[in-house]
Amino acid sequence: MMTYLDTVEKSVGVKPIIYTSDNYWKTYLAKAKWGCDYMLWLDKPGSIWPQQLWPWAGWTFWQYSYQAKLPGIPSNLGLNWFNGSKTELCQMVIQ
Numbered sequence: 001m002m003t004y005l006d007t008v009e010k011s012v013g014v015k016p017i018i019y020t021s022d023n024y025w026k027t028y029l030a031k032a033k034w035g036c037d038y039m040l041w042l043d044k045p046g047s048i049w050p051q052q053l054w055p056w057a058g059w060t061f062w063q064y065s066y067q068a069k070l071p072g073i074p075s076n077l078g079l080n081w082f083n084g085s086k087t088e089l090c091q092m093v094i095q
Contacts, residue, residue: 001029001032002034005018005038012094014094015037015038015039016038017038017039017040017041017060017061018035018038018039018040018041019041019043019061019063020040020041020042020043021042021043021044022042022044022050022051022053025053026053030054032055033055035055035056036055036056036057039060039061040053040056040058040059040060040061041059041060041061041062041063041080042059042061042062042063043063044062044063044064045063045064045065045066046064047064050062058083059083060082060083060084061080061081061082061083062080062081062083063078063079063080064079064080064081065078065079066078
């Protein structure tokens with residue numbers, strides 16, 4: 001995984017965000033201290049604010065639903081929460 005993350009960062013010039021579920025991380029990467037070097041996009045559907053996932057102090061994005069409907073779009077959409085301000089989100093956009 002580190003090879004992939006390094007390749008993406010060198011190729012794009014931006015540090016990638018890790019998208020994972022807490023179950024996947026705890027099962028396969030539970031001892032990966034290097035995870036906190038990356039922002040976390042947590043895949044955890046539900047209405048309860050997610051608990052901390054080690055080694056991160058918190059998450060940057062939280063995907064809390066896969067079942068959203070939007071008029072004019074025939075399939076379900078995922079809903080995500082950004083843990084920050086609009087200014088912080090805009091600063092993350094690659095120009």
